[in-house]
Structure formats: structure tokens, C-alpha cells
Amino acid sequence: MSSPGIDGDPKPPCLPRNGLVKLPGQPNGLGAASITKGTPAAKNRPCQPPPPTLPPPSLAAPPPRAALAGGLCPQAGLPLGGPALAPVSGPPAERPPLATDEKILNGLFWYFSACEKCVLAQVCKAWRRVLYQPKFWAGLTPVLHAKELYTVLPGGEKEFVNLQGFAARGFEGFCLVGVSDLDICEFIDNYALSKKGVKAMSLKRSTITDAGLEVMLEQMQGVVRLELSGCNDFTEAGLWSSLSARITSLSVSDCINVADDAIAAISQLLPNLAELSLQAYHVTDTALAYFTARQGHSTHTLRLLSCWEITNHGVVNVVHSLPNLTALSLSGCSKVTDDGVELVAENLRKLRSLDLSWCPRITDMALEYVACDLHRLEELVLDRCVRITDTGLSYLSTMSSLRSLYLRWCCQVQDFGLKHLLAMRSLRLLSLAGCPLLTATGLSGLVQLQDLEELELTNCPGATPELFKYFSQHLPRCLVVE
Numbered sequence: 001m002s003s004p005g006i007d008g009d010p011k012p013p014c015l016p017r018n019g020l021v022k023l024p025g026q027p028n029g030l031g032a033a034s035i036t037k038g039t040p041a042a043k044n045r046p047c048q049p050p051p052p053t054l055p056p057p058s059l060a061a062p063p064p065r066a067a068l069a070g071g072l073c074p075q076a077g078l079p080l081g082g083p084a085l086a087p088v089s090g091p092p093a094e095r096p097p098l099a100t101d102e103k104i105l106n107g108l109f110w111y112f113s114a115c116e117k118c119v120l121a122q123v124c125k126a127w128r129r130v131l132y133q134p135k136f137w138a139g140l141t142p143v144l145h146a147k148e149l150y151t152v153l154p155g156g157e158k159e160f161v162n163l164q165g166f167a168a169r170g171f172e173g174f175c176l177v178g179v180s181d182l183d184i185c186e187f188i189d190n191y192a193l194s195k196k197g198v199k200a201m202s203l204k205r206s207t208i209t210d211a212g213l214e215v216m217l218e219q220m221q222g223v224v225r226l227e228l229s230g231c232n233d234f235t236e237a238g239l240w241s242s243l244s245a246r247i248t249s250l251s252v253s254d255c256i257n258v259a260d261d262a263i264a265a266i267s268q269l270l271p272n273l274a275e276l277s278l279q280a281y282h283v284t285d286t287a288l289a290y291f292t293a294r295q296g297h298s299t300h301t302l303r304l305l306s307c308w309e310i311t312n313h314g315v316v317n318v319v320h321s322l323p324n325l326t327a328l329s330l331s332g333c334s335k336v337t338d339d340g341v342e343l344v345a346e347n348l349r350k351l352r353s354l355d356l357s358w359c360p361r362i363t364d365m366a367l368e369y370v371a372c373d374l375h376r377l378e379e380l381v382l383d384r385c386v387r388i389t390d391t392g393l394s395y396l397s398t399m400s401s402l403r404s405l406y407l408r409w410c411c412q413v414q415d416f417g418l419k420h421l422l423a424m425r426s427l428r429l430l431s432l433a434g435c436p437l438l439t440a441t442g443l444s445g446l447v448q449l450q451d452l453e454e455l456e457l458t459n460c461p462g463a464t465p466e467l468f469k470y471f472s473q474h475l476p477r478c479l480v481v482e
Helices: 040-044 102-111 114-120 125-131 164-168 181-190 210-219 236-242 260-269 293-298 312-321 338-347 364-373 390-396 415-421 440-448 465-474
Strands: 020-022 034-036 143-145 150-152 158-160 173-177 200-204 225-229 249-253 275-279 301-304 327-329 353-355 379-381 404-406 429-431 454-456 479-481
Touching (some): 102 125, 114 125, 158 181, 173 181, 181 210, 210 236, 312 338, 364 390, 415 440, 440 465, 465 479
Parallel strands (some): 143 173, 173 200, 200 225, 225 249, 249 275, 275 301, 301 327, 327 353, 353 379, 404 429, 429 454, 454 479
Antiparallel strands (some): 150 158
């Protein structure tokens, strides 16, 4: 039983820890101390129970693993697990606490998301110093809204925010939302790496004009990837005056003034263009005729998204001008038919990714062309191709290289069609979301695809709780999206 303290409160028992005994605070003001077991101080201290008698050294328990490595007692700096050392003059060597050990933190912080890293960086300066290394932020793009770029001073004036923290982390790309020409100029003036260090710029829902676009691309000489989305104040003339030959990736979407002349500027001013993503409702087949042999050697990715006026004639221009494409999207090009897909399959043999989603005129015949000629294809997207049936899936079953197949909301696909897919051992991702005719019986057969890594069954009426349990037992390595 513990003896009472000065205030009448019982003292806690003195428990041994790792070969050490921690003494409670004494009324003489000396405070706590750490000593090894068996010393006179430990034997005579006024707390119960007394420390147990230690066995002879030869029979003593082995020291902790940390002691074997020559570690030090964090409380008293005494050596653990070894012979007594002669006292050394000067302060003892100290090891930094684990919470601030940079070697440990460098390994630990990899396990956190970007949002969590932003919070952890506010804990202390030591954590921020480790977290603000560019390696922890590679591949991430900060998104800054216009209202976040300024701080309101007490007098009501606005001051541009300090971007030093972004510079320390070495971000190579930025996404600015809702900005004006003035905001972009302020960003260039206040961000130290803007002139050479920024490689990618994305402007969304912004009021940038032709003049602002020209200033941005003239000042930011490092930009090679550019995205313009929802920017309705620049014109095709602005593209003619600002686009630089150094740009290798361009994405333009929901910009009302973009039409055929914009494609003419892109094709003539960007000879090194590798990727082009275009969502423009007013672009016609004529625009696609502007591509020349210069882009034919460099351009490997073309995405035409919801270009409603594009027909099979436009596809002819694409396949003849850009024969080295490895990724092509005709998503939402609703006037493209099976004949257009045949042109693609016969002329673009290097394709690895093909997106035909939201093309309502595509039928099973198009899938026959794909299966016969595109032997390198790894990804095929057929979302909302409502005329695809089980017959089309039978054609796809012969494709030995296909790894990802998307059949979202293909309303005519049935259980019989799934049986054709069971022979596709190369499949790693399969999406059947929203397919209304599939039953639990037909879906259960997918357990034969043992190499499947992801299976999407969202809004699929045949996917029951019992089926998901069955998949968890027979496809343990597959992520099943409910």
C-alpha cells in the first residue's frame, strides 16, 4: 500500500519500466530522477512496494532491442544493456525526439493524403520543414479561387497573398478559378517561380481576355501545358496572338468563342502538340482538315468531346492527318456512325485507348471492326452506346490485350453477353454500372475472372447484398464498387 503524500493523496506505486525506475517528485524540490534498479537510492526510497531483487547478471533478462543498439535512456542519458561506462566530461549525446526526427518523419508523411499534409504542416516548424519538400507534392495542382488570392487590410484595401509556401513546395502547375487579367498579372508578379518554374496553367470560369492570355503566355515562359475551361471572354484572335510553339498539351472546353478558326490557330502555331482535348459545340468537319503532317508526327492523344457537328467526314480528316494516335476520344460525337469507327480501326492501328461513349449510332458492327483491327487496344469505353448487344460483346471476347472495358448504361447487354467476357483473361477493370437486364445469376459468373482488379456495379439492379458477399469470398483481390 502506498504511503500518503503531503497533501493526503496516496502516491502512485513506482513501477519499473525498461530496467529503470521513475521516482515521483520529492518535497525537497529536486523533482523526478531516473536511475537503474538495484542502486541504494532505489532501495531506500520511501515508496512501496520495494523493488524486486534482481537475479545475478548471468541470469538477467536480455536487454531491450534498443539497448542492444547502444541507445540511451531518454530520462537520464544512461547507457542500456552494456557495461558501466566511465563518466565523460561535457554534455551527453542526445538523440532528437521521435516526433521531430526527420528520418522518421520523411517515411511517415508518405502515408497521408494531400489534405492531411496541409493540416500536419501547421503542427510545428519541424513538421513543416519536412513536409514542404517538393517530393511530397509531386503531381499535385493547387486550386486557387480569385477570392483566395487577396487579404483585406484594416483600411479596406486588398493585398495579394503570400505565395512563398507554394514556392517552397515547388509546385509546377496551378489552377486559377474565376480570375481576371489583373489577377493573373498579380500572380505573375508575386509568385517567384512563375516566369520559369511553372509548367502547367489551368484557367477555369475566368474572365481572361485576349490581352490577358497574351501577357500570361509571354511572361510565363515555362508553361507547356495549358487548359482553358469556361472562359468566354477570349476570342480566336487571342489564340492566334498568344499561342507559343513550346506548348505540347492544350485543353479547351466550354469556351463559347472557339470554332473552326481556333483549330486553325492550334494546328499552325503548335507544331509540337502531343495532346489536344477539345470540347466545342461549333467545331465542324472543316476544322479537322487543318491538321497537317507536322502534328502527325507529334500528336498522340486527341479528345473530341461533345463536338456535335463532327461527322464521319471529320473522322476521315483525323485518321489521315494524325496516323500516330495512341488515344482517341469521340465521346458525345453523336453523328459518328459505324463507318467512322471502321475508318478509325483500319487507319489507327497504334491505338491503345478508344472512347466511343455517348455515340448513339454505334452498333455491334463497329465492335467487329474494333476487334478485327485494333490488336493493341487496352481500353475501350462504350458508355451509353444503347445499341450494343450481346453479339457485340462476342466480338470483343477475342481481344487479348484489352484491360479496361466500360459498358455503363448499355441497356441491351444481358447475362448471355457476360459469358463471352469470361474468356477475356486480360481484363483488369470492368464497368457494368446501370445495366438494367443483368441478373445476380449472370453476374456471379464473373468470379471466373480471377485477375480482375476492379468491378463497378453501381445502379445495377441485379447486384444484391448476397452477390457482393459472394464476390468478397471468391474475388478477394478485386475492388467491387457498389
